Amino acid sequence: GAGVSQSPSNKVTEKGKDVELRCDPISGHTALYWYRQSLGQGLEFLIYFQGNSAPDKSGLPSDRFSAERTGGSVSTLTIQRTQQEDSAVYLCASSEYRYNYGYTFGSGTRLTVV
Amino acid sequence: QKEVEQNSGPLSVPEGAIASLNCTYSDRGSQSFFWYRQYSGKSPELIMFIYSNGDKEDGRFTAQLNKASQYVSLLIRDSQPSDSATYLCAVYTGGFKTIFGAGTRLFVKA
Numbered sequence: 001g002a003g004v005s006q007s008p009s010n011k012v013t014e015k016g017k018d019v020e021l022r023c024d025p026i027s028g029h030t031a032l033y034w035y036r037q038s039l040g041q042g043l044e045f046l047i048y049f050q051g052n053s054a055p056d057k058s059g060l061p062s063d064r065f066s067a068e069r070t071g072g073s074v075s076t077l078t079i080q081r082t083q084q085e086d087s088a089v090y091l092c093a094s095s096e097y098r099y100n101y102g103y104t105f106g107s108g109t110r111l112t113v114v
Numbered sequence: 115q116k117e118v119e120q121n122s123g124p125l126s127v128p129e130g131a132i133a134s135l136n137c138t139y140s141d142r143g144s145q146s147f148f149w150y151r152q153y154s155g156k157s158p159e160l161i162m163f164i165y166s167n168g169d170k171e172d173g174r175f176t177a178q179l180n181k182a183s184q185y186v187s188l189l190i191r192d193s194q195p196s197d198s199a200t201y202l203c204a205v206y207t208g209g210f211k212t213i214f215g216a217g218t219r220l221f222v223k224a
Contacts, residue, residue, distance in 0.1 A: 043158070103160065103212070105158050
């Protein structure tokens with residue numbers, strides 16, 4: 001696609017429910033990143049995918065968080081048993097040459113846990 | 115703990131002035147440096163990247179890098195009200211991760 005597409009744009013969920021966030025990167029971009037941005041805060045790294053290599057999951061805050069990338073393209077971030085502290089904007093980014101030329105971000109998913 | 119530090123602001127400048135945004139980083143092995151602009155309620159947008167010591171100019175924007183001082187800055191000449199946003203400094207430190215600063219809010223007064 002022309003840009004990084006994320007869905008849904010907004011998600012309100014009840015505490016304890018599971019949610020799935022989707023990211024469709026720019027066609028041909030081999031690197032895909034998930035970041036989280038809480039209100040007024042910087043970007044917190046969550047997970048990185050590069051091609052068919054094993055993902056770098058070092059930023060995932062707990063085992064309630066998981067992510068997968070199918071066919072080297074679309075990625076899904078899953079949060080199980082959501083907590084109020086999970087409320088944030090979840091941003092997906094992709095890049096063509098990994099880190100060298102910076103990232104293109106999607107418009108994000110605003111998650112609110114009530 | 116690898117860190118990227120920015121003054122949170124807000125930095126307020128009059129229209130037409132030069133806005134100077136600063137960033138320091140802790141990892142001397144950092145390789146690539148980026149500036150992103152983020153409008154309120156929007157996602158970050160890449161505006162500049164720099165690898166080598168010195169200045170890099172792109173239109174009204176100039177990025178400056180001093181690796182010895184672990185310092186990177188962004189100058190915005192002829193600032194416009196449309197430049198009002200949060201500017202995020204980002205540093206690639208290796209391991210396929212980029213660390214972002216918390217951002218500096220810039221307000222350009224008309």
